[in-house]
Amino acid sequence: xxxxxxxxxxxxxxxxxxxxxxxxxxxxxxxxxxxxxxxxxxxxxxxxxxxxxxxxxxxxxxxxxxxxxxxxxxxxxxxxxxxxxxxxxxxxxxxxxxxxxxxxxxxxxxxxxxxxxxxxxxxxxxxxxxxxxxxxxxxxxxxxxxxxxxxxxxxxxxxxxxxxxxxxxxxxxxxxxxxxxxxxxx
Amino acid sequence: xxxxxxxxxxxxxxxxxxxxxxxxxxxxxxxxxxxxxxxxxxxxxxxxxxxxxxxxxxxxxxxxxxxxxxxxxxxxxxxxxxxxxxxxxxxxxxxxxxxxxxxxxxxxxxxxxxxxxxxxxxxxxxxxxxxxxxxxxxxxxxxxx
Numbered sequence: 639x640x641x642x643x644x645x646x647x648x649x650x651x652x653x654x655x656x657x658x659x660x661x662x663x664x665x666x667x668x669x670x671x672x673x674x675x676x677x678x679x680x681x682x683x684x685x686x687x688x689x690x691x692x693x694x695x696x697x698x699x700x701x702x703x704x705x706x707x708x709x710x711x712x713x714x715x716x717x718x719x720x721x722x723x724x725x726x727x728x729x730x731x732x733x734x735x736x737x738x739x740x741x742x743x744x745x746x747x748x749x750x751x752x753x754x755x756x757x758x759x760x761x762x763x764x765x766x767x768x769x770x771x772x773x774x775x776x777x778x779x780x781x782x783x784x785x786x787x788x789x790x791x792x793x794x795x796x797x798x799x800x801x802x803x804x805x806x807x808x809x810x811x812x813x814x815x816x817x818x819x820x821x822x823x824x
Numbered sequence: 825x826x827x828x829x830x831x832x833x834x835x836x837x838x839x840x841x842x843x844x845x846x847x848x849x850x851x852x853x854x855x856x857x858x859x860x861x862x863x864x865x866x867x868x869x870x871x872x873x874x875x876x877x878x879x880x881x882x883x884x885x886x887x888x889x890x891x892x893x894x895x896x897x898x899x900x901x902x903x904x905x906x907x908x909x910x911x912x913x914x915x916x917x918x919x920x921x922x923x924x925x926x927x928x929x930x931x932x933x934x935x936x937x938x939x940x941x942x943x944x945x946x947x948x949x950x951x952x953x954x955x956x957x958x959x960x961x962x963x964x965x966x967x968x969x
Binding site for chain 1: 846847848850851853854855881882885886888889890892893894895897900901903904905907908911
């Protein structure tokens with residue numbers, strides 16, 4: 639597990655004592671990491687910003703109970719995953735999303751009226767769109783292991799699944815991603 | 825492939841199925857394969873240029889994913905501050921509201937009980953003190969004036 643650095647530990651202690659500046663410094667320190675997880679999970683949609691902010695609000699509210707055993711980044715990542723999964727469930731209940739043949743979710747706005755895929759995305763957008771096509775269980779392992787850089791073991795611990803499952807989901811996710819990227823990029 | 829766990833660990837006897845080498849290759853970038861799979865993959869890698877190209881493409885994809893960044897939101901912090909402030913106000917309302925409500929109910933009940941008591945036990949004359957006046961008191965008032 640990722641342990642907290644000394645300076646982060648002291649910032650957390652200050653934030654716990656009500657130091658708003660320390661809290662904001664910690665937000666700035668982990669903002670990108672949280673945004674990465676949430677945007678990779680949900681796509682670059684307005685709700686992603688709300689979910690990312692909610693991650694910090696949840697931590698702020700539970701700060702007294704935070705002991706720092708798992709490291710703040712890991713702790714925030716766990717909250718970000720849970721909130722993103724809740725948001726995905728909420729979306730599924732709404733009608734804006736459709737499910738195609740082999741459970742691959744596709745956002746309807748990704749396709750032009752004639753069904754062709756929009757072209758000329760930058761690689762960043764391309765990766766994001768391709769990640770959105772993966773089902774959440776594949777997307778999570780991909781985001782944690784390859785975007786956030788957690789080890790297979792850390793990813794497995796975080797998701798409470800065996801390491802072999804993480805690695806096999808990762809393998810299949812990468813193959814799917816490669817296929818979709820080449821399709822999206824055509 | 826173990827269907828329950830989704831793991832690729834159990835050995836597959838004989839020749840690998842189509843697509844299996846590709847999966848083993850991707851798997852091997854994160855976890856060691858079983859000996860048999862590892863041997864099959866290594867031998868295929870030697871003779872199969874497509875598989876070699878696949879490895880390069882996978883490594884490139886992994887490097888792109890590692891440097892992937894969502895678009896920066898400049899107002900993230902200010903929005904978060906506003907939301908936290910709103911939460912604090914809500915928390916204060918939730919803290920004080922039940923207490924103020926209970927105190928108000930108790931006060932209203934007290935006033936109702938007292939007014940009920942006085943309306944039963946105190947007539948207008950008692951309230952004005954008229955019952956306690958003796959006729960001689962009237963002289964007292966007149967003389968003082």
